[in-house]
Amino acid sequence: MQLTNKVIVVTGGSGFLGKKFCAAIAEQGGIAIVADIDVAAAERVAAQITSTYPGRAEAAALNITSTTSINALINEVQRRHGRIDALLNNAYPRNHDYGKKLEEVSYESFCENVSLHLGGYFLTAQQFCLYFRKHGGGNVVNMSSIYGLMPPRFEVYADTPMTMPVEYAAIKSAINHLTRYFAQYFKGDGIRVNSLSPGGILDGQPDLFLNKYDAHCNIKGMLDPQDVCGSLVFLLSDSSLYVTGQNLLVDDGFSL
Numbered sequence: 001m002q003l004t005n006k007v008i009v010v011t012g013g014s015g016f017l018g019k020k021f022c023a024a025i026a027e028q029g030g031i032a033i034v035a036d037i038d039v040a041a042a043e044r045v046a047a048q049i050t051s052t053y054p055g056r057a058e059a060a061a062l063n064i065t066s067t068t069s070i071n072a073l074i075n076e077v078q079r080r081h082g083r084i085d086a087l088l089n090n091a092y093p094r095n096h097d098y099g100k101k102l103e104e105v106s107y108e109s110f111c112e113n114v115s116l117h118l119g120g121y122f123l124t125a126q127q128f129c130l131y132f133r134k135h136g137g138g139n140v141v142n143m144s145s146i147y148g149l150m151p152p153r154f155e156v157y158a159d160t161p162m163t164m165p166v167e168y169a170a171i172k173s174a175i176n177h178l179t180r181y182f183a184q185y186f187k188g189d190g191i192r193v194n195s196l197s198p199g200g201i202l203d204g205q206p207d208l209f210l211n212k213y214d215a216h217c218n219i220k221g222m223l224d225p226q227d228v229c230g231s232l233v234f235l236l237s238d239s240s241l242y243v244t245g246q247n248l249l250v251d252d253g254f255s256l
């Protein structure tokens, strides 16, 4: 048990990775606050986790682009549990145009996606760090990606409808640097801030893509969500107490 009784807020907690992360937190003895703009989905995820780990998950409504919503969540978790140990910034807001190829991305759409995702991560980290500073410390993990570090290998997407959106590269590289900025800014306040950068995660991608992607990897290739959980638990646990301002890559060597 590496997270015994730690209260951990997971934004986007009912999404593809978020629900696995919340289950991993509960499995390690923590209490996962499944915070999502889709409250019905958050309730389903929390119910599923508590059926195996009673009392170890709770659903909460959250919009990461609203200061009011973030502070309502902080106040409610503080009222119920008397503390918050960590924030996992993991939501994935995007607009209806998201995912287009570079030639088709309009200025307005680019800015909107940057505001939603990067702006939302900034706002959530800002509000939680102010709370943590008042309460003697805390831990922030920002979900990033290998595409915050490396330019895409566009050849792996050839002959598929897939691409790596240009907004995503801009957002995730900025999140990596925001992580270091926050770690430095809140040094001395008992707050540490790190990012976690997975490679591609298996989610029904076409074989043509998988074969090309996997050829760049070490053992497995594209990973399952479960393969990222150990590194996340490490960053949330006291095993990484003196790790701050770092970006941990979990990509089976793809980015090398």
Ligand SMILES: NC(=O)c1ccc[n+]([C@@H]2O[C@H](COP(=O)([O-])OP(=O)(O)OC[C@H]3O[C@@H](n4cnc5c(N)ncnc54)[C@H](O)[C@@H]3O)[C@@H](O)[C@H]2O)c1
Pocket (backbone or CB within 6 Å): 011, 012, 013, 014, 015, 016, 017, 018, 035, 036, 037, 038, 041, 062, 063, 064, 065, 089, 090, 091, 092, 093, 094, 120, 143, 144, 145, 146, 197, 198, 199, 200, 201, 202
């Ligand atoms: N899936 C991957 O292959 C992969 C790889 C590397 C990194 N990541 C990162 O992991 C994180 C989670 O990705 P995912 O694939 O699970 O995404 P997802 O789309 O499956 O889930 C995202 C969740 O965020 C919620 N959300 C959207 N807007 C919100 C808002 N304004 N406020 C609160 N919640 C909101 C959604 O309702 C959803 O439940 C993201 O930061 C993503 O960039 C994903």
